[in-house]
Amino acid sequence: MADIIVYIPDIPVDVDGVELEEQIKTRLKTGHRLDVQSVQCYPTLGVAVINMLNEDDKHHLISEVETTVLSKNSGTNITFVEELELDSYIVIGSELKKALSADEVAQRYANAYKTSKTRRCEIVSDQFPNVFRIYYKKLAELIQAATTPDFKIEAAFATVYPRADCCFFEDLPTNTNNDKPMSAIAVQLGE
Structure with missing residues (x-):
């Protein structure tokens, strides 16, 4: 059963x-x-x-x-719901000198967490090439990522933010720089 x-x-x-x-x-x-x-x-x-x-x-x-x-x-x-939204975000530290593709990030994630399959992954915004959305199929895998959210990609650390809502990065105007979202996030967090 x-x-x-x-x-x-x-x-x-x-x-x-x-x-x-x-x-x-x-x-x-x-x-x-x-x-x-x-x-x-x-x-x-x-x-x-x-x-x-x-x-x-x-x-x-x-x-x-x-x-x-x-x-x-x-x-x-x-x-109470029948299905759970498991999607999460991966943010790669600024130490990485070259931008990675979503496929490369998904592969590095799969290697770090020893998953049997590569997860679907996509870049969130062209303005922020270090922020990726990753799609999970099983809660157990998300629990594993939440338990140890940091993994290494070359010389940079990548952090998984489980079930985070980073939709504010999507569809940003092309003239957006790092300062605008950072100040908006700080305002939202009350800092």
Whole structure:
């Protein structure tokens, strides 16, 4: 029998994983009368995986419940989905003297993480040839990358940013330089 899985793509990252797993189980049991086989939280990724006992409960959680308040005290909402967005970004340090193609980055990634297949990879913007989007197929591979996000490409370090949202790099005007995005990011981060 295949695993019956529901994902939570938006868990709080400032709560201990084991504590959060218990909170989710308790909330599903008391608030929605749902028993689950297990809950596994990955705070570094901001996601949780729920192993359901049956397809009907999975369908109910995804289609009917959709979202719930995790705890009344925190006011934190969590969402239930059938699929998880696993795409991430790789940023290569400025030490690298030549620009790499997306295929070269994908190959270096595959070698560093010893994956059986090369992942689809693409450059995000011509203005930032050191930022790449990489597409994952399995959560286990993303967990591995999140555990050890740095790898080396020649003399430069590359860092994987799991499930990061770097869409602001896409479709930038051609006259954009490094200063504009850096200052915009700093403003967004409140620095």
